[in-house]
Structures are given as C-alpha cells and as structure tokens.
Amino acid sequence: MGRRRIGIVGYGHLGEYLVKEVLSSGDLDLAFVWNRTASVLDGKVENQYVLHDLDAFAERNADLIVEVAHPDMTKTFGERFLEAADYMIGSPTALADAETELKLRSAATRHGLYIPTGALWGGEDIRKMAEKGSLQALKITMMKPPESFKLMEPLKRKLLEANGGACVLYDGPVRELCPLAPNNVNTMAAAAVAAHNLGFDKTMGSIVADPSLTNWHIVQVDVWGPGDIAAGTAFHCQTVRRNPAIIGQVTGSATYASFMCSVNAAFGKGPGVHLC
Missing domain, CATH: 3.40.50.720 (NAD(P)-binding Rossmann-like Domain)
Structure with a gap:
C-alpha cells in the first residue's frame, strides 16, 4: 500500500x-x-x-x-x-x-x-447492539464550564440567564440539539450514527454548564439493552469520561x-x- x-x-x-x-x-x-x-x-x-x-x-x-x-x-x-x-x-x-x-x-x-x-466511549459496542436490534435507548450527557459552550439561540440566552451558575441547557433528542450547539455536540452526533436503529430522533442528549469543572469536560454515556427499562431490569451500561480541558476550550485535549x-x-x- x-x-x-x-x-x-x-x-x-x-x-x-x-x-x-x-x-x-x-x-x-x-x-x-x-x-x-x-x-x-x-x-x-x-x-x-x-x-x-x-x-x-x-x-x-x-x-x-x-x-x-x-x-x-x-x-x-x-x-x-x-x-x-x-x-x-x-x-x-x-x-x-x-x-x-x-x-x-x-x-x-x-x-x-x-x-x-x-x-465517544464504546461507539463500536453501541453499533453492534444496534445491528443486533438489542439497543433500546441511548443518552449522552456532556458537562462543561460555561465558557466552553458555543451556542445558538435560545440556548445562548439560557446560558446568559444562568449568570455563570450551573444549568441544564438542554435535555432531549439529539437531532434538535445539533443545530443549537453545532461545535459542542459532535460526540452526540457520532453516537446517533452508531445507534442507527435509534438515529438522531431517538438518541437523547443533555448538555450541562457547570462552573466547577475548571479542568475537565465530562462525557457520560448511558446505554440500555435487553430487558424492561421501566422496571429497572434492563441491561444498562454507563461510562464516564473526564477529558482534560482548559476553560474556554470547546474540544478537550485528549x-x-x-x-x-x-x-x-x-x-x-x-x-x-x-x-x-
């Protein structure tokens, strides 16, 4: 080659x-x-x-x-x-x-x-579950300091109204979030592609502004598989990635x-x- x-x-x-x-x-x-x-x-x-x-x-x-x-x-x-x-x-x-x-x-x-x-941690595992049809639900939560978000309205205004305090800026389908935070949620978009049986509409995303995160961006991935989610008996895997990042950086160094x-x-x- x-x-x-x-x-x-x-x-x-x-x-x-x-x-x-x-x-x-x-x-x-x-x-x-x-x-x-x-x-x-x-x-x-x-x-x-x-x-x-x-x-x-x-x-x-x-x-x-x-x-x-x-x-x-x-x-x-x-x-x-x-x-x-x-x-x-x-x-x-x-x-x-x-x-x-x-x-x-x-x-x-x-x-x-x-x-x-x-x-995104575990992307291949998510893709394999989607192919098998065993992936029931997927949610990605991203937590960063307020200065590390580049947002469109109405999220930009919501961040300003939080006045530097901790705030859940969005919680819902990834498809609706992507155009509101295009620079911040590429990880979620990759997850929605991996979870092709759920796609952008059924893959959930949450972004949280947290001023206490002075050295990190945190990405939490929750995956649910076979079983009854409502009863709490479904397969559930949660990973938490702490990505080193300077305040103001959109992308963590790792x-x-x-x-x-x-x-x-x-x-x-x-x-x-x-x-x-």
Whole structure:
C-alpha cells in the first residue's frame, strides 16, 4: 500500500494539530490545506500545500478529505468530496439535517464516509447492539464550564440567564440539539450514527454548564439493552469520561489524539458509512 494523501478542510486548533501530525507521519502525505480565511495559513503552512479555491480540491488527488471547519462544509461539499475520495466528517452534527444525511449516505457508493468517534466511549459496542436490534435507548450527557459552550439561540440566552451558575441547557433528542450547539455536540452526533436503529430522533442528549469543572469536560454515556427499562431490569451500561480541558476550550485535549487515530483508521473499509 502506498502513502495516503490527506486533504484538510479547516485550520483551527484541530486542523493545525492534524497538519503537524500528517507532516511528521511516516506513511501519510499532505495533499492540501484549505481555510476560509486564507491569511491564517501565512507563515504556518508551506505554500505548496495551501489550496486557495476549495472548488479545485480534486486536482490535489487526496485519498481522504478531512473536514474540521464547520458543519456547513459537509452540506455544501460533502457529496462532491465523496465523488473523488473517502471523506471524514469532523463535524458530524451536519448529519442531524435529515436531507444532508440521506444525500451523503446515498453518495457513499464509491468511497467511504467516515465518522470519528471523538470523545465517544464504546461507539463500536453501541453499533453492534444496534445491528443486533438489542439497543433500546441511548443518552449522552456532556458537562462543561460555561465558557466552553458555543451556542445558538435560545440556548445562548439560557446560558446568559444562568449568570455563570450551573444549568441544564438542554435535555432531549439529539437531532434538535445539533443545530443549537453545532461545535459542542459532535460526540452526540457520532453516537446517533452508531445507534442507527435509534438515529438522531431517538438518541437523547443533555448538555450541562457547570462552573466547577475548571479542568475537565465530562462525557457520560448511558446505554440500555435487553430487558424492561421501566422496571429497572434492563441491561444498562454507563461510562464516564473526564477529558482534560482548559476553560474556554470547546474540544478537550485528549480528543485531539483520538481524532488523529481516527484519521489513521479511516481507510480500507470501502463504500458506506463507517465509525473510525
């Protein structure tokens, strides 16, 4: 197998991390880097790698294109990316839009559509339960300091009204939450993809602003399987991940390494939708 060529769409903190990792890798080559504000790349990325016009992405012959910019990139370019290469969605909240999800699943006939697990613990186990039909319910609870949330209305206003205090900002279906907190709940979107028998409508999510979390983001995953949930006799697995994070960071530090592992795993699975 030859060296794989990676195209990176977006150059925020995660994009910058990925560029450095790809350039220092022994079996990956950097096909291109694109950023909405091109001047951000000046002095940081060699000109030979900079792609100024994203419409020309196919000319760089990437084997895998990785989006780490914004969910709108998937809505605009996702189908086209999949015509030319495997595509890894760093902002899977884009798939909460039912039309976008359907289009991308339909487009993944020649290349693979990869969903990174990010901070999701036990994603493969959830997927296996969904395939067996034994997954009854799934809920992901994310707790972060108030400064680490980037929210749309009405959640933005609700956070302001909490005035720095602890507050449950949302509790309900992941599909409704994703467009309200697109930068914060990619883990939940990945869980909804893994739990394909439940999907975005029946996978539940809760986000909690907690000012006492000065060093951590907490992700709690509750899975219910065979048995009677109401009677308390159903299979239940709960995992709690404490992800080190500086106040104000949207993404915990451990997620960066996890994401790079997903890049390395995003190949060889063929067409279709795959967790990685």
